[in-house]
Amino acid sequence: MKLLTHNLLSSHVPGLRPGGGFPLKIELGHPSELPPEPLPDYEANEEFLRRLHHVLLEVEVLEGSLQCPDSGRRFPISRGVPNMLLTEEEA
Amino acid sequence: MEHEATQLEKQHVHSVYENTAAYFSDLQTKAWPRVRNFLLEQKPGSLVVDIGCGTGKYLSVNTQVYNLGCDYCEGLVEIARRKGDEVLVCDNLNLPFRDQCFNAVISIGVIHHFSTKQRRIKAIKEMARILTPGGQIMIYVWAMEQKNRRFEKQDVFVPWNKALCSRRFSESNQSGDKGEFVHSAKGQDIHPAQLVISECSYQNNLQPETDSKHSRDVDHCLPRACCMKISEEENRFYSALGRSFRSWFFSRSLDEAALRKQSDKMKHLKHEGVWANNTVPIQHSRHCSLDLGHPGALLNEQGLDDDDDVFVESLSLKKPQWSPATDALKDLSLNGEHQSVAQSKGDKASFINGPVEDRDHTCGCNKDGAGKSDASKFFKRTSTTDSTDSALDSAVSVGDQTDAVLDTKAFMRYYHVFREGELCSLVEENVPELQILSSCYDHGNWCIIAERRG
Numbered sequence: 001m002k003l004l005t006h007n008l009l010s011s012h013v014p015g016l017r018p019g020g021g022f023p024l025k026i027e028l029g030h031p032s033e034l035p036p037e038p039l040p041d042y043e044a045n046e047e048f049l050r051r052l053h054h055v056l057l058e059v060e061v062l063e064g065s066l067q068c069p070d071s072g073r074r075f076p077i078s079r080g081v082p083n084m085l086l087t088e089e090e091a
Numbered sequence: 092m093e094h095e096a097t098q099l100e101k102q103h104v105h106s107v108y109e110n111t112a113a114y115f116s117d118l119q120t121k122a123w124p125r126v127r128n129f130l131l132e133q134k135p136g137s138l139v140v141d142i143g144c145g146t147g148k149y150l151s152v153n154t155q156v157y158n159l160g161c162d163y164c165e166g167l168v169e170i171a172r173r174k175g176d177e178v179l180v181c182d183n184l185n186l187p188f189r190d191q192c193f194n195a196v197i198s199i200g201v202i203h204h205f206s207t208k209q210r211r212i213k214a215i216k217e218m219a220r221i222l223t224p225g226g227q228i229m230i231y232v233w234a235m236e237q238k239n240r241r242f243e244k245q246d247v248f249v250p251w252n253k254a255l256c257s258r259r260f261s262e263s264n265q266s267g268d269k270g271e272f273v274h275s276a277k278g279q280d281i282h283p284a285q286l287v288i289s290e291c292s293y294q295n296n297l298q299p300e301t302d303s304k305h306s307r308d309v310d311h312c313l314p315r316a317c318c319m320k321i322s323e324e325e326n327r328f329y330s331a332l333g334r335s336f337r338s339w340f341f342s343r344s345l346d347e348a349a350l351r352k353q354s355d356k357m358k359h360l361k362h363e364g365v366w367a368n369n370t371v372p373i374q375h376s377r378h379c380s381l382d383l384g385h386p387g388a389l390l391n392e393q394g395l396d397d398d399d400d401v402f403v404e405s406l407s408l409k410k411p412q413w414s415p416a417t418d419a420l421k422d423l424s425l426n427g428e429h430q431s432v433a434q435s436k437g438d439k440a441s442f443i444n445g446p447v448e449d450r451d452h453t454c455g456c457n458k459d460g461a462g463k464s465d466a467s468k469f470f471k472r473t474s475t476t477d478s479t480d481s482a483l484d485s486a487v488s489v490g491d492q493t494d495a496v497l498d499t500k501a502f503m504r505y506y507h508v509f510r511e512g513e514l515c516s517l518v519e520e521n522v523p524e525l526q527i528l529s530s531c532y533d534h535g536n537w538c539i540i541a542e543r544r545g
Contacts, residue, residue: 001179004157005177008188079169080172083179088097
């Protein structure tokens with residue numbers, strides 16, 4: 001799973017507050033080489049853009065999970081594929 | 092109804108794809124040109140998602156956009172993953188995506204697997220939700236109106252056969268790797284009644300009033316063999332094999348069942364119960380039974396014990412009459428002859444004219460009573476006149492009709508085939524956030540492109 005994909009994902013566990021379920025927390029220890037906040041004028045900052053591109057599109061989560069920030073529900077990622085299915089009871 | 096719907100889909104969509112996924116890696120199915128074009132028209136840098144991506148056929152068409160695929164079936168998603176696609180497993184009815192984040196969505200051969208109208212609507216609404224205003228969606232669904240025949244009803248089971256999966260297909264008639272293959276009975280332990288029973292028991296789950304012993308009675312089982320949709324490419328393939336086996340099974344419509352439940356509660360229709368579908372398909376001039384000279388005789392026969400078993404005679408083609416896919420939906424007139432292959436191995440097909448003579452054999456409910464041989468009559472094998480090859484002939488034992496029927500592992504896939512205009516109406520009436528830009532008929536499918544308003 002690329003981090004750009006992660007940007008698009010949201011927990012869809014029923015009953016969340018409006019706007020809830022995002023962002024899913026990636027659980028694994030991989031430090032990112034990005035600053036915590038985008039620098040001003042980042043569009044022009046080649047170095048930053050390169051790093052951003054790398055993190056978004058070239059880093060993949062292979063094993064781990066995505067945790068809903070509101071419900072705590074974990075969605076597993078295995079072999080690079082997140083499984084976002086809810087059980088019949090949950091849905 | 093929700094539970095029945097999920098159960099039906101679980102059994103006749105999800106588990107079929109899971110169980111057959113392994114075979115799909117060998118298949119090389121081409122992308123539909125129209126879909127390709129739709130994808131190629133997206134601006135570079137767009138976020139595009141294929142909902143129901145299967146093995147990821149469309150995920151590498153346009154490398155200038157960000158392609159994401161998702162599917163309910165883990166097995167298929169794995170295959171896509173191995174190809175290097177960005178994929179995930181999820182449910183079309185509950186997409187794990189934020190609102191309005193995609194520039195384009197494609198849904199190719201997916202929503203026809205949903206067994207109720209409400210679910211189909213929900214699927215479309217979910218896809219509309221994730222589209223950014225101005226973003227576009229393309230939806231393809233299997234059409235009821237086919238080139239040389241017409242599905243008699245909209246809710247069908249289509250068998251799948253792994254025998255042909257190792258073959259290379261140049262194109263599939265549907266995006267998903269539908270693979271309606273000729274059935275090989277070789278080496279299989281086939282008990283047609285078992286297949287029939289499995290459907291009956293499903294049926295019985297939904298009709299607690301039904302006498303359970305009926306489940307073992309072939310008479311009361313679901314409809315039998317009909318025609319299978321075959322694309323040009325597959326037809327060439329079949330011609331090469333020398334045999335074309337076309338069959339599909341009619342499912343009861345859950346939508347109708349829901350309606351009937353309300354209106355017919357007191358009316359007991361034997362074993363049909365909530366499943367009964369007394370509506371008789373309207374016979375129009377192109378209907379096969381008319382062509383066969385017996386206007387609606389077979390299909391309109393109210394005398395059938397199981398009136399829901401709308402049996403359509405297998406249709407033959409004298410020779411493949413496949414017009415180019417781009418033709419408008421042409422005359423659906425059918426070759427009047429009905430062929431059945433019960434006879435001999437390697438022989439050319441024998442011809443039986445007219446459905447009436449075969450009625451006893453071909454009625455979904457056989458009045459002869461339960462039994463292997465009766466069930467086997469339900470499954471008509473057909474042959475093109477150019478029967479030459481014996482590849483499949485060998486799979487069909489001479490005179491052993493029971494082996495000629497479907498494998499119990501035949502994996503029946505459920506489809507709700509769409510009538511002309513149905514998809515458009517569905518969107519217009521229920522998904523106001525989408526505006527239809529265009530619609531067409533393509534390769535046996537109804538296709539629409541719609542845009543997210545706002």
